[in-house]
Amino acid sequence: MASSDDLVRIVEVIEVAPSSNQFPTSAAEFTLPLTFFDTYWFKFSPVERLFFYPLPADSNPTFFNSEVLPKLKKSLSLTLLHFLPLAGNLIWPSPDAAKAVIRYTPNDAVSLTVAESDGDFNGLSGNEIINAIELHPLVPQLKASHDAVAITAIQITLFPNKGFCIGLTIHHTVLDGKSVMMFIKSWAYICTNQENYPLQLPSDLAPFFDRGVIKDPSGLDLFFLNQWLALTASDPKTRSLKVSQNLGRVSPNLVRTTFLLSHDNINKLRELVLSKWDKKKPIHLSTFVLAFAYTATCLVKARGGESERAVFMAFASDYRTRLDPSVPENYFGNCLGPHGQCVKAGDLMDENGVAFGAHMLSDEIKGLEKGGVLDGAKNKWSAVLDAIVKESGSMQMITVAGSPRFHVYGLNFGWGKPKKVEIVSVDRTGAISLAESRDGSGGVEIGLALEKHEMEIVASLFKF
Numbered sequence: 001m002a003s004s005d006d007l008v009r010i011v012e013v014i015e016v017a018p019s020s021n022q023f024p025t026s027a028a029e030f031t032l033p034l035t036f037f038d039t040y041w042f043k044f045s046p047v048e049r050l051f052f053y054p055l056p057a058d059s060n061p062t063f064f065n066s067e068v069l070p071k072l073k074k075s076l077s078l079t080l081l082h083f084l085p086l087a088g089n090l091i092w093p094s095p096d097a098a099k100a101v102i103r104y105t106p107n108d109a110v111s112l113t114v115a116e117s118d119g120d121f122n123g124l125s126g127n128e129i130i131n132a133i134e135l136h137p138l139v140p141q142l143k144a145s146h147d148a149v150a151i152t153a154i155q156i157t158l159f160p161n162k163g164f165c166i167g168l169t170i171h172h173t174v175l176d177g178k179s180v181m182m183f184i185k186s187w188a189y190i191c192t193n194q195e196n197y198p199l200q201l202p203s204d205l206a207p208f209f210d211r212g213v214i215k216d217p218s219g220l221d222l223f224f225l226n227q228w229l230a231l232t233a234s235d236p237k238t239r240s241l242k243v244s245q246n247l248g249r250v251s252p253n254l255v256r257t258t259f260l261l262s263h264d265n266i267n268k269l270r271e272l273v274l275s276k277w278d279k280k281k282p283i284h285l286s287t288f289v290l291a292f293a294y295t296a297t298c299l300v301k302a303r304g305g306e307s308e309r310a311v312f313m314a315f316a317s318d319y320r321t322r323l324d325p326s327v328p329e330n331y332f333g334n335c336l337g338p339h340g341q342c343v344k345a346g347d348l349m350d351e352n353g354v355a356f357g358a359h360m361l362s363d364e365i366k367g368l369e370k371g372g373v374l375d376g377a378k379n380k381w382s383a384v385l386d387a388i389v390k391e392s393g394s395m396q397m398i399t400v401a402g403s404p405r406f407h408v409y410g411l412n413f414g415w416g417k418p419k420k421v422e423i424v425s426v427d428r429t430g431a432i433s434l435a436e437s438r439d440g441s442g443g444v445e446i447g448l449a450l451e452k453h454e455m456e457i458v459a460s461l462f463k464f
């Protein structure tokens with residue numbers, strides 16, 4: 001049988017520069033400093049997203065090459081003009097500099113791989129269980145050396161007569177999920193409107209780059225960076241900008257699939273939790289909380305083992321509106337705070353497990369309403385980072401990537417909305433990925449990558 005790599009042929013690898021007559025061969029060089037929101041993710045695995053698009057049913061065989069690909073390339077170049085740092089690199093400005101920086105010049109470019117696949121488009125973009133590695137040839141790699149690492153890589157893969165897939169790999173030290181979505185939504189917006197160029201981006205997509213809005217009086221930036229560097233202190237390449245190998249392994253036996261929780265399922269879960277709740281105390285039972293708590297109970301049961309064993313449930317929240325003073329909603333970079341608690345597996349395994357998980361998550365989210373979100377950040381954030389980085393066999397980490405709020409299924413480049421979106425990197429991080437349900441009915445999609453035997457148990461539990 002052909003391996004998944006054999007099914008994908010690279011057609012070309014090109015460099016797409018920000019479209020510009022403004023700076024033909026400018027020698028200008030710009031830098032953005034890393035804030036503590038960035039250094040927190042310093043060696044974290046890049047986030048890899050795939051968007052699968054069917055080709056229009058009535059399109060002719062040359063439609064992709066004559067219409068789709070040229071428009072995607074041109075609009076990418078136009079979009080990068082608004083997002084210059086994405087074409088840049090993370091570098092150390094000098095060998096002994098305390099902090100790395102994002103460096104970009106108008107002559108930088110993003111690597112775009114164009115490929116063609118004989119793989120099964122419908123299978124790869126469906127909700128059946130597949131081998132996790134089958135998606136890997138669709139994911140572009142960031143160019144990385146010890147001294148510099150690219151921030152963005154893009155791959156567009158054609159499945160002839162079926163569809164195409166846009167793969168996007170982004171360095172987590174530079175962007176959070178909201179910023180990635182701002183970029184890709186802008187690309188889709190410009191792609192569908194490129195005849196009208198030059199055009200302004202809508203205000204919610206126009207990026208705000210000024211790092212001055214992130215205040216850091218206690219030096220959290222170096223504190224988190226040094227924590228990462230200490231992890232590799234015995235390595236002569238401690239300051240290597242390659243991502244951590246410890247956070248980047250994929251088991252060959254992983255399978256992945258997507259589970260759906262409908263709006264009705266969510267409501268049932270809400271009723272279940274409320275029936276076990278002291279109604280006098282307010283509780284935050286959003287789709288996010290219920291989907292995360294429910295999935296966590298399935299994952300813990302699938303892992304089995306002692307009820308006393310430790311489970312760490314963690315998630316990131318968007319701090320743009322939660323800081324005092326707040327930062328603009330269109331701040332482009334990282335602005336996430338990590339939250340999490342260590343609990344006992346047994347508490348999630350028993351019949352009140354969903355209610356237990358939901359209460360824990362509700363407490364964390366309600367804590368954000370009180371303000372002072374950075375109080376105690378050094379210790380609280382370090383505890384989450386420690387759990388993520390030092391995850392051992394005995395502690396089960398359950399984290400979340402993506403969000404039901406990102407409206408990923410609204411991403412239309414001009415040929416319809418995606419058939420499927422995936423966060424491939426969850427097979428490195430072990431996170432569950434969340435997205436709003438494709439049909440817009442208020443449900444949620446939950447992407448998982450697990451060992452096959454665990455996936456089978458989760459599939460048997462994920463029933464309503």
Ligand SMILES: CC(C)(COP(=O)(O)OP(=O)(O)OC[C@H]1O[C@@H](n2cnc3c(N)ncnc32)[C@H](O)[C@@H]1OP(=O)(O)O)[C@@H](O)C(=O)NCCC(=O)NCCSC(=O)CC(=O)O
Pocket residue numbers: 047176177178180284285286287288289315316317318319336365400401402403405
């Ligand atoms: C802390 C939270 C996770 C908690 O989420 P909740 O949904 O519980 O709570 P909430 O107060 O934000 O929302 C409560 C209700 O209002 C709705 N709501 C609020 N704001 C909304 C918005 N902007 N768009 C759409 N819906 C919105 C929610 O759907 C929910 O309704 P309902 O009850 O119907 O649900 C969230 O506030 C948050 O910060 N989300 C962003 C997380 C994030 O950025 N993750 C990406 C990490 S980076 C990453 O993972 C990598 C990557 O993605 O690239």
